[in-house]
Amino acid sequence: MSIPRLPVPETSPQSRWLGPLRTVSILGALIAVVGVIAVPLRAWPNLLLAAYYLLGIGLAGAIFLAIQYVSNAGWSVAIRRVPEAMIASLPVASIAMLVLLFGIHDLYEWSHLDILAVDKILQAKRWWLNIPWFAGRMVFFLGMWLFFAFALVRLSRRQDEHDGLEYFNRAKRYSALFLVVVALSLTLASMDWIMSIEPHWYSTIFGIYNFAGLFQSGLAAIAILAIVLRRAGPLEGILTSEHLHDLGKLIVAFSTFWMYIWFSQYLLIWYSNIPEEASYLVHRQEGSWAIFTVLNVVFNWVIPFVVLLPKWTKRNEGVLLKVGIILLIGHWIDLFWMILPPFMRNGPQVGLWEIGPVAGAVAAAAYLTLRSFAKANPIPKNDPLIVESLNYHS
Amino acid sequence: MTERLLVATFGGERDIVDATRAAKDAGYHIVDVYAPYAIHGLDKAMGLRPSRLPWICFGLGLTGAIAKLWYQIWTSATSWPVNVGGKPLSSVPAFVPVTFEIMVLFAGVGTVLAFFFVSRLRPGKHPKVLYERVTNDKFVLVLLQNDAAFDVSNVRALLERFHVERIEERLTEAGR
Incomplete structure (x- = not known):
């Protein structure tokens, strides 16, 4: 069977969305900039949320690619250009993360020397939680992720131009190494950036909890973008309901995984009921924060699990699109629930400073992905598994 | 009561799937299809209902x-x-x-x-193998000759389009 070559024309249908998406992302960035000057204590945490959200989309794309490579997966090759394009979010997200270093005193209690002087617990953690070491780790983590993610993209694009398996096999080796690297670094990064907002509290499951949310929202983004690109043209006749079926299965699986991990964290804290651990949950169950706790579970697990349980809903693009959007909103709720409570002791506030940055991040992810997608062949051309993927039956 | 079966043997995966689909479309009653391994898309070709x-x-x-x-x-x-x-x-x-x-x-x-x-699988069940090579490298389509309209020469012509290797008729006790 010959492999169709479908170059994206200059005026591809999806290119008319690029303008509005760019406008929304610039507006979001402007709101964040005005916010950190006008209301720093409200804007910095939301900028952290937005940057982490955008970073998650790009990183999830790279993790998805690596998993497909190491497991020698054939089904996903036809839609592989979608997660590859999502990696374009990583550089912008990395810059946004580095900007956060300017807000370190507004975000992290442990960065204040006067608080440190009277706090024995924070003094004990000082060897890890101090500004130079924190910034150094951030640069190191971001650098490694950028290196591996773009190596995977580059190898896949080179495979397009070459016969044989050289670049395919190299991508596998990079993937295996990347999965080890990202498992360790994402654990430390999530503890640094999110958990240390409340430096007296700790949870050893926090890294995998963050990975679960990140990968789940990444899968939702892959499904949404693939469906959108099929409607717009480039993936028409390539993305079939068989691929959607497998994406749907992964979404159900990782939604349940997220719930499993969320509950594992909850259960251990609830069971032992020690003040230093339980204060985290007590605060999140009081007043209107309790609404966020419930919505978090409903959006990230109850709705996706119940809706995607039958076979036909996983294969239906309309249903999958709506569940994907619910999951992307759910991921925002999850991050808001993790990051914001210490800054909003009197209950959650959702206004311009909260919606602006994250809307910008979502628009930026869509803009960067669609722009990057248009630059390459819509399917990997010389990949050894592409024919299997185009004729795939799940 | 006995049933008249028509047992057709094929040599390839693509042939058995296409032949099954053609036999289904032509309105023949497909008793079952046997293959050495699971074939994707065969359930659709046979017109099986979704599993319960x-x-x-x-x-x-x-x-x-x-x-x-x-x-x-x-x-x-x-x-x-x-x-x-x-x-x-x-x-x-x-x-x-x-x-x-x-x-x-x-x-x-x-x-x-x-x-x-x-699937009526139980310990100690004695397997009835229709044709031994179906456990190795051959694919078998079994049709039911249920009425007078079943014309073997028509079926043969239909199946020969898909490189049928062997066609034989068998009598079997109902309720295999």
Whole structure:
């Protein structure tokens, strides 16, 4: 069977969305900039949320690619250009993360020397939680992720131009190494950036909890973008309901995984009921924060699990699109629930400073992905598994 | 009562799927298709109804979860109340892990048993192999000659388009 070559024309249908998406992302960035000057204590945490959200989309794309490579997966090759394009979010997200270093005193209690002087617990953690070491780790983590993610993209694009398996096999080796690297670094990064907002509290499951949310929202983004690109043209006749079926299965699986991990964290804290651990949950169950706790579970697990349980809903693009959007909103709720409570002791506030940055991040992810997608062949051309993927039956 | 069967042997995966689809479209009654391994898309070619096993799995999972949750609440709060760390007697979070495990156990084991039951597989069952090479490298389509309109020469012409290797007629006891 010959492999169709479908170059994206200059005026591809999806290119008319690029303008509005760019406008929304610039507006979001402007709101964040005005916010950190006008209301720093409200804007910095939301900028952290937005940057982490955008970073998650790009990183999830790279993790998805690596998993497909190491497991020698054939089904996903036809839609592989979608997660590859999502990696374009990583550089912008990395810059946004580095900007956060300017807000370190507004975000992290442990960065204040006067608080440190009277706090024995924070003094004990000082060897890890101090500004130079924190910034150094951030640069190191971001650098490694950028290196591996773009190596995977580059190898896949080179495979397009070459016969044989050289670049395919190299991508596998990079993937295996990347999965080890990202498992360790994402654990430390999530503890640094999110958990240390409340430096007296700790949870050893926090890294995998963050990975679960990140990968789940990444899968939702892959499904949404693939469906959108099929409607717009480039993936028409390539993305079939068989691929959607497998994406749907992964979404159900990782939604349940997220719930499993969320509950594992909850259960251990609830069971032992020690003040230093339980204060985290007590605060999140009081007043209107309790609404966020419930919505978090409903959006990230109850709705996706119940809706995607039958076979036909996983294969239906309309249903999958709506569940994907619910999951992307759910991921925002999850991050808001993790990051914001210490800054909003009197209950959650959702206004311009909260919606602006994250809307910008979502628009930026869509803009960067669609722009990057248009630059390459819509399917990997010389990949050894592409024919299997185009004729795939799940 | 006996049934007249027509047993057609093929040499390739593509041929058996296409021949099955053609026989289905031509209105013949397909008794079954035998292959050395699972073939994707064969179920659609045969026009099989979607499996009902997911419903059995769902029902069993739900039964297991509800039964186990009820049992834990009954033992900890009604039958033999035990105060654990000052927590309420029926503390549902503590019951969730076991409820989850029993749900998985019921759904998983129950679905396998239901599959064996539906497929009439049981220990000590003597396999009736239609044609020995179907366990190795051949593919077999079995059609039912159920009425006078069944014309073997027509069927032969249809199947020869898909490189049929051998056609034979067999008489079998009904309710194989």
